[in-house]
Amino acid sequence: MRTRLLVPAAVSVGALLVASPPALAAGPAIQITKIYYDSPGKDTRSNTSLNAEYVWIKNTSSKTVAVTGWTLADASRHRYTFPAFSIPAGKTITIRTGSGKSGTSTRYWGMGNYVWNNDRDTASLRNAGGKLIDSCSYNSTKVSYKIC
Numbered sequence: 001m002r003t004r005l006l007v008p009a010a011v012s013v014g015a016l017l018v019a020s021p022p023a024l025a026a027g028p029a030i031q032i033t034k035i036y037y038d039s040p041g042k043d044t045r046s047n048t049s050l051n052a053e054y055v056w057i058k059n060t061s062s063k064t065v066a067v068t069g070w071t072l073a074d075a076s077r078h079r080y081t082f083p084a085f086s087i088p089a090g091k092t093i094t095i096r097t098g099s100g101k102s103g104t105s106t107r108y109w110g111m112g113n114y115v116w117n118n119d120r121d122t123a124s125l126r127n128a129g130g131k132l133i134d135s136c137s138y139n140s141t142k143v144s145y146k147i148c
């Protein structure tokens with residue numbers, strides 16, 4: 001009886017070892033995929049201009065992921081905190097700097113000034129426990145956005 005119980009356990013361990021390498025290679029399930037940091041035209045601080053600054057966050061996994069309490073921050077510690085919110089499998093959401101009506105695909109930070117520096121900055125995505133999930137840095141004035 002003891003021997004028969006050990007067999008399924010050994011099979012499970014083997015299955016986990018086989019499944020692990022592709023999961024690690026894929027990176028975090030929730031990723032920062034783009035930062036549009038230098039909104040077009042002059043930085044007039046109009047709401048339209050503020051909202052032309054944005055970050056894309058994608059759920060690259062095959063499952064809905066709850067991001068309630070997660071934060072997106074720049075290097076100067078401006079911080080957006082997600083309310084009760086989930087990102088469906090494979091979907092990308094946009095976090096815009098200015099004000100607007102937040103929905104399932106676009107969230108508005110509600111800032112009255114720009115968050116993302118036009119030359120260099122780092123975006124950090126942390127879970128509700130403060131663990132770093134993903135980050136993306138840029139350092140260029142030649143382009144207006146960074147594909148992460």
Ligand SMILES: [Ca+2]
Nearest residue numbers: 037038114116
């Ligand atoms: Ca900017």
